[in-house]
Amino acid sequence: MKFSKKNVIAIILGGGQGSRLYPLTESRSKPAVPIGGKYRLVDIPISNCINSDIFKIFVLTQFNSASLNTHIKNTFNFSILSQSFVDILAAEQTPGNATWFQGTADAVRQCMSHFLKHDFEYALILSGDQLYQMDFNEMLEAHINADAAISIATLPVNAKDAPEFGILKTNNESFIEAFIEKPDASLLPQWESEVSEEMHAKGKKYLASMGIYIFNRQLLENLMEDPETKDFGKEIIPQAVGKHKILSYQYEGYWTDIGNIESFFEANIGLTADIPEFNLFDNENKIFTRPRLLPPSKFRNSIINQSLISEGCIINAKEIKNSVIGIRSRIGDGTVIENCYVMGNDFYQDIDELNHESTINKIHVGIGENCFISNALIDKNVRIGNNVHISGGKHLENFSNELYSIKDGIIVIKKRAVLSDNFRIE
Structure with a gap:
């Protein structure tokens, strides 16, 4: 089965208060934090979408969102003859809802009416505060070929890092059979999954959720009908295991969640390496950002x-x-x-x-x-x-x-x- 960019929408979650990145988030949201000297964090998932020929992109914002909204408005402008867009959906009060976004799933639920105005078969749901380069076409192809209802991008991790993530257990066809959120180290021997020989040799035998999801449209609509489920990682995904075909799409490239000051600092300093794990000098994976008419240094x-x-x-x-x-x-x-x-x-x-x-x-x-x-x-x-x-x-x-x-x-x-x-x- 073939897919086209026309039947995929991307939904980028703008993040909450970002207290672990304070004081960088004192007056801006996490996705608006400058990275690499000239970019913003939100440029990363948007650029991954554009490089994957996905041009219908929503960014859901709420906390300290003014600078993020301004950056997106001034950066991602497509031709008026194109159907491409990067639209900002801010939390809003409506006659049917008077609250702010209560979690990642609640944010998507509150914005569903805007998504459903578009023709799509698959929803790609992304975080706005991660650093990685991924071709989403490969993940979409795997999702379609496996006839999955949900796909989750997973990263092989070692025993030291596993307790910091939601860990998934797969069968020999890469379908997810069980999920546990931030497991205690003593439980890890029960949570090994099949990984590549290279990852196994490095001791990376556990599959961590990267917070990157593909949902079939109808299933997403059905799941969003329950107002009690607020979060994908804590509720939607664990409750879906065993009820729907959920594919684990293993990714072995560089990925980091910009969760705190230390990880943010290390990610930026890491860009200065001779051969950095995150490559800014890649013809195939450009990072798009606001064009500035600045002189040379x-x-x-x-x-x-x-x-x-x-x-x-x-x-x-x-x-x-x-x-x-x-x-x-x-x-x-x-x-x-x-x-x-x-x-x-x-x-x-x-x-x-x-x-x-x-x-x-x-x-x-x-x-x-x-x-x-x-x-x-x-x-x-x-x-x-x-x-x-x-x-x-x-x-x-x-x-x-x-x-x-x-x-x-x-x-x-x-x-x-x-x-x-x-x-x-x-």
Whole structure:
């Protein structure tokens, strides 16, 4: 059986409060968090859809959604002669419903009337805060060829990671026979599934749900009739096991759930590797984002090693290594940046503004002179003075105030924070 892009819709879940990514989610939703210096997290699932020729895409938003909505509106515009779209569906009160989205399934339920206006046979349901590159055509083909009612993308994981996921057990035809949410380590021997020889050799014998689903349209409509089920992972999928044909589609590529500050930081720093697991330099899997008319980045007396530098930067730093530097970043003379993600700025300051701020001893947007910054996330539009020393590491305890937070040894300088000359965190 063949399928076409015309009979598939994609539904991207915009996420909840994202408290584990605080303070990056203090004023934005998780999918709107900048990643890789120039992208937003939501660009990843949307780009995967576009690369898979799926052009009917809904993004469901709720919490701190203004910047996410603006980004999508300014980024994904198709021809007026095309039926393609990326539509934002915000949580809304209606005569039949007066509540916010109560979970992933409830979000889909509340928006079903909008989906049903379109002609589709399969609904591809995705998370808005994961980092991966996947050809959804292969998953759709597997779903159709297996005559499945539901398909779940699964990732082989080892015993150490398995308790952090929903774990699935499959039969020899890759259909799911049982499901357990975040199992205790003592139960794992009962939850091994058939995986490839390569994965088995690495000890990855357990299949974790990636939170990527395909539903046949009629079944999704039927499942959404029960208002008591609020979440796919906790209710819909466990209750469907044994009642419907649920296929496990094994994926062995790079995938990470951006669940907390540490995983977010590692994912960004990982982009600087010689051969990164997530490849931004891939002709077949482009990451689409907002086009910006920015000048090339400019450098003076700087040593740049193993780093990504985005457009429009003015860098006089002494050295930058193992770091991601975001758009419009300004870094002063003599400064050393190592193992950092600097998100950059939303605007430039012109010469007159810089001169005026200097006369009143106001710190400029960007990073000043003779600073040392290591193991840190610098959010957007931060003002860091001269001779500032920021040195993260596991020796630091978790902490938070109005200027910065420390989580798992990573120092996060909050959006628009101002750090005075000689400020120190070490």
